[in-house]
Amino acid sequence: MKPFFLLLMILILTISCESENHYHDGHYEGGISFIDITWEINGGEILINNSITGTSKLRCEQFSDRIEYLEKDGTTKILYAQGNGDLKMSDLIILHKIK
Known part of the structure; x- marks a missing residue:
């Protein structure tokens, strides 16, 4: 009975720790x-490497259809998920998923 109870508790703890969705994790490239610009999305963080402004590490929240993140100036930006796995910021900026 004890091994069953222990296994059940471990399973419950494992499931409850999965609070963050990782719908769009990966490496993206794009720019104007x-x-x-290269983007590395991993859970609740985005690492943006821009050839002009340098590297930024920002917090984000992933949803099934989009990613929302807060710029350093307080502006909320949204990346919309496309059917092929790419992310769209605007009509001019589409981030292509590399891996």
Whole structure:
């Protein structure tokens, strides 16, 4: 009886710790003409490497259809998920999923 109870408790703890969704984790690339931007999305963090402004590490929240993150200036940005796995910021900026 004790092993069954222990296994049940471990299962409950494991399930309850999965509070964050990782719908869009991966490496993305995109930008506008001469600006190269790479994005590394992992859980609740985005690491943005911009060829002009440098590297930024920001907190994000992932949903099944989008990612919301807060810029350093307080602006909320939204990346919309596309059917092929890419993320769309605007009509001009689409981040292509690399891996």
